[in-house]
Amino acid sequence: MYRHLLVPVDGTDLSTETVSNAVEFARSLGARITFFHAQPNHAAPLSGEAEVVRLTSPAEFLYAYEGRARELLAKAESAARALGVPCASMTTVNDSPYRAIIAAAREAGCDLIYMASHGRRSSLGMMLGSQTLKVLVNAGMPVLVAATSNPPATSQAIGIIRDEHRSLAAVLHAWLHLLGSDEDPRDVPRNGLMRAMVHYIKAFPVALHHPKEEEYLFRKLRERTSQCNAELDELERQHARDHQLVDELAETVERHLAGRADVAAVKEAVSRYALFIWEHMGREEGVILPAAQRFLTPADWDEINAAFSENCDPRFGGDTDAEFRRLFSRIVNVVPARALDE
Template sequence: MYRHLLVPVDDTDASSEAVGYAVEFARLLGARITFLHVLTGEAMIGQRRALTVEPDALAWELLSKAEAAARAHGVTCDAACGADPAPCRAILSAARERDSDLILMAPRGTHDGDGRLGTQTANVLAGAEQPVLVCAVEQRPVPRRVTGALFDEHRAYAGVLHAWLRVLRSARLQDGCPDVAPLRACAEYMRACSVLRHGGNSNSCLDERLRGRTHVVSAELDELALRRRRHDRLTRELSESVERYAHGLMPALELEQAVSAYATFSWEHHGREAGVVFPAARRYLSDADWNAIDTVLGKRMGPRAHAQYGRLISLINETWADAGGDARRVSSPGELAAPWACLRT
């Protein structure tokens, strides 16, 4: 049976679903996983992310999330980055070099959004020397809408963290002092998200309904509840750190390292949600459960929240432009003290 799975990861809902399937499959088989993210040389810009995200920073985020999902299932894993304008070539090369006996992937390519196969996946199927397992993506409208909205919330949160680090790194590389205004705006965004979690949001609604349907993931839900409390504490501490920096009581580098460690913690938390809780929800929740969660989510995502997020993004982008920022000159998160999961063997 299969002993070593190669699982490509990217910034799509389908890929996040595939990670969940992969870690469950590997746990049942007693197999290990290599997660692979392919750097194509382009920064992430567009509808899915309101801010530019440098390729190496995105790899740090995505691979940290995937590894966290595997660890939550007790699955041995490592992570790697490839580089190729055509991801299928990097996937096939990694499968050969790492002696994987199964490639497990989502439909990937130009048609990822509608669940069709995708050109990159078709090319992997055509060129692979080992079996390729293509995961089906969620097609039920309400579960797909709910999990899609939650994935988008993860991306928005990640986008603010990437922007926060980008402002700090840019100032460091130019031997300048970061502007306090965008730093405070990022801290306030994180604090507001923390408060929202205590107000009965869609994630907590999903957790409660899942507890009522199965005990399979009770331990993971308990762990995530503990991590949320720790996350709230870290959020408060980061806000205090920004104020200490503003008053000259903390060096910019120390603040940058604190934000980087916070980002790693956040990636891991989101990875456990996406890789453990969401797959269980798809399996055990009823249509009535999904409709109830969808109602909560609809009330939460109002125009005011979108407007506040838009103002934050505008402030960060204006600060970046005024500083003459160039995404290609921003250093890797791996240069900081916080651990970076990529490229372990």
């Protein structure tokens, strides 16, 4: 029986699906997970588009080649924590992903590599990407290749909703880590970071995510069945309550930064809000999404997927694109992944 899985992650939709499946698999085994991401060597000489980005937009380059790694790992960890699966994460700089994956599995003491193919048919007759095939051939340990395909609108929409949940959970985890560190949260850099966390929460779940759920997912589910009305009513009440809790959280932060409240008050407020959000997301993922899969039509899912895909996270789309990318990356990098020496 496998006890420790290495799960490589990247920024593709396929990776999001793979993380969800890997967490479910680990939970069924009672196993733990180490998530892993291999970054390209951004310090090496570059050519083509990457070099253009580095020269013309340094901030964008740093996000793409540094901040993005921690973001991906933080959201993967959030998926595992939501189901009570013990997890850790590792990252390394390596331009040979398959070698980095194998080295990470050995370094972490994993007994299974769980990964997905990116869709090319190999000489073995299987849909395997080149890196996946190289891991299979060279790993010297069991490798489980998850079956994947181009996901239908249902899977895409649910994947986006879960990914948005993971983004919020990652921010809250980073905040709790910040408050539990030895450094004084009133230090000047931390002042701005806590305000950034409040800003992100207001702009993400409160202003964007909740309204989309109500307008598309909840409305469509009400149209198809009355069986979920009581649960949907409660979730909408929780959305309204979320506004109040975030305002109270923001007020507590400002009182603390002004010296009128101690750090214990902030910890209590953040912990209270985190418990509320985790329970709320658990209801949605455990009750509403399964019900939606049962009752909604393919046309319903096409509409829902189109709505969420237009702006699946406030880091993407519109004039706030770069601002939110940097903000989210800054927040989740409070909790660094363990580096793997090459």
